[in-house]
Amino acid sequence: ETGVTQSPTHLIKTRGQQVTLRCSSQSGHNTVSWYQQALGQGPQFIFQYYREEENGRGNFPPRFSGLQFPNYSSELNVNALELDDSALYLCASRRGQSYEQYFGPGTRLTVT
Amino acid sequence: GESVGLHLPTLSVQEGDNSIINCAYSNSASDYFIWYKQESGKGPQFIIDIRSNMDKRQGQRVTVLLNKTVKHLSLQIAATQPGDSAVYFCAENTHQNSGYSTLTFGKGTMLLVSP
Numbered sequence: 001e002t003g004v005t006q007s008p009t010h011l012i013k014t015r016g017q018q019v020t021l022r023c024s025s026q027s028g029h030n031t032v033s034w035y036q037q038a039l040g041q042g043p044q045f046i047f048q049y050y051r052e053e054e055n056g057r058g059n060f061p062p063r064f065s066g067l068q069f070p071n072y073s074s075e076l077n078v079n080a081l082e083l084d085d086s087a088l089y090l091c092a093s094r095r096g097q098s099y100e101q102y103f104g105p106g107t108r109l110t111v112t
Numbered sequence: 113g114e115s116v117g118l119h120l121p122t123l124s125v126q127e128g129d130n131s132i133i134n135c136a137y138s139n140s141a142s143d144y145f146i147w148y149k150q151e152s153g154k155g156p157q158f159i160i161d162i163r164s165n166m167d168k169r170q171g172q173r174v175t176v177l178l179n180k181t182v183k184h185l186s187l188q189i190a191a192t193q194p195g196d197s198a199v200y201f202c203a204e205n206t207h208q209n210s211g212y213s214t215l216t217f218g219k220g221t222m223l224l225v226s227p
Contacts (some may be wrong), residue, residue, distance in 0.1 A: 042201050056210070103156045105154055
């Protein structure tokens with residue numbers, strides 16, 4: 001196990017709704033990245049938080065937003081859900097900009 | 113758990129065979145490369161990594177080869193076991209102008225090992 005936990009494991013939402021996903025990083029890891037993995041695809045970078053600030057963002061619209069808390073846990077929020085948002089959402093933690101990232105088990109989001 | 117392997121290239125081998133999984137990466141400025149294993153219903157699990165100043169690195173039963181000339185990575189698994197069945201992704205680490213670094217993943221290959 002990586003020490004990175006995510007909740008919930010599975011979630012079903014309706015188009016137009018909002019969702020919040022949570023990630024608890026490995027102890028001592030102050031950088032958290034979020035990825036979206038569509039079925040049959042590799043993970044795609046959404047954004048990254050370092051010491052409670054977003055310091056990097058991939059090609060995702062503003063309705064994807066996040067937070068990082070003083071204990072370095074993190075949230076991913078998605079507003080106005082679309083069917084194409086159905087995916088496995090992964091978070092990964094690391095210390096600073098160290099190379100090794102440790103992934104959580106993911107949250108499977110289904111939008112109907 | 114759900115499948116992460118739909119529509120992926122598939123490599124089928126017999127138990128005990130050696131497996132080779134290939135990956136093309138996109139950014140010549142990438143300085144670090146990782147192979148991940150992803151089993152159904154789980155997050156990616158680190159297997160082995162290599163920095164851009166190396167061309168080969170060996171682990172336990174696994175070897176990664178890096179060819180920067182053609183931007184190609186390969187993962188070799190010796191004596192493949194049924195427990196190796198999973199989807200394998202390569203990822204490249206690239207530094208962005210604003211100072212942070214990101215992982216860019218390849219499309220993945222499903223490895224199926226039959227007893």
